[in-house]
Amino acid sequence: MSHPPENDQQIQEKLSKVRHLILDVDGVLTDGRLYFDNQGNEQKTFHTLDGHGIKMLQQSGVAVAIITGRRSALVEKRAHDLGITRLIQGREDKYTAFLELFAREAYDLEHIAYVGDDYPDLQLMTRVGCPIAVPNAAQPVLERALFVTKREGGLGAVREVCDRIMQAQGTFGAALAPYIAR
Numbered sequence: 001m002s003h004p005p006e007n008d009q010q011i012q013e014k015l016s017k018v019r020h021l022i023l024d025v026d027g028v029l030t031d032g033r034l035y036f037d038n039q040g041n042e043q044k045t046f047h048t049l050d051g052h053g054i055k056m057l058q059q060s061g062v063a064v065a066i067i068t069g070r071r072s073a074l075v076e077k078r079a080h081d082l083g084i085t086r087l088i089q090g091r092e093d094k095y096t097a098f099l100e101l102f103a104r105e106a107y108d109l110e111h112i113a114y115v116g117d118d119y120p121d122l123q124l125m126t127r128v129g130c131p132i133a134v135p136n137a138a139q140p141v142l143e144r145a146l147f148v149t150k151r152e153g154g155l156g157a158v159r160e161v162c163d164r165i166m167q168a169q170g171t172f173g174a175a176l177a178p179y180i181a182r
Contacts, residue, residue: 011147014130015168018062019111022098022124023158025068025075027117028134031154044074047154053162054082060171067097069120095123115161116141117153132161 026032029050035043054064065086066079072089079087091097110129114121117137125131125144133145134153142148149157166172 011164012168014110014146015113015165017111018113018130018165018169020063020065020107020113021057021161021165022065022067022101022112022114022128024094024114024116024118024121025066025072026070027136027153028115029066029075029078029154029158031152032117032136042072042074044072044078045154046078047156047159049156050154050158050162051078051082053159054084056175057162057165058083060166060169060175062165062169065101067091067094067101067124069094092120093123094120095127098124113161113165115149115158 023029026034029046030044035045037043058064063086064082064084066075066084067088068075068090069092070090075089076087079085086101088097088101108129109127112128113130113132114124114128115132115134116122116125117134118141119138121141122144125133125141131145133141133148134157135148135150136152137145137148149160151157151160163172166175
């Protein structure tokens with residue numbers, strides 16, 4: 001079995017409590033592949049669906065943060081463009097990075113969702129209330145996820161998570177309303 005069977009009621013209950021969504025980058029916000037040009041400059045591809053979902057989720061009252069093992073000016077720019085102020089890069093020890101992010105703020109692990117795809121993500125995924133994986137994640141990550149997105153990392157998986165959180169919290173309709181003609 002690739003991951004535990006989904007219990008929709010349990011998922012909805014846990015998503016309804018989420019106050020913070022923390023994201024990995026490579027394999028979650030991107031497809032996980034590393035692109036370099038002939039000069040050695042890194043390139044990353046981000047999906048617009050993910051970006052807009054993050055903006056809508058933040059407007060609904062859920063904070064979004066990024067913790068990633070690699071350092072990239074592109075990630076810093078993307079975070080800035082999306083209004084994400086909590087960003088830690090170059091850290092494989094994601095739980096320690098998480099503790100640093102929340103050092104000055106009270107938090108409840110049950111109110112935190114984390115989306116990951118690889119072994120370093122397990123440090124945080126095994127502690128938060130809502131661990132989420134993308135379908136192209138490593139097997140141990142899939143096995144420990146509350147649910148696995150239908151969309152792959154870098155191809156709208158984060159948007160799917162954002163929408164599901166807002167649906168569980170009853171804020172999706174209000175977030176979608178500005179886009180629906182009346």
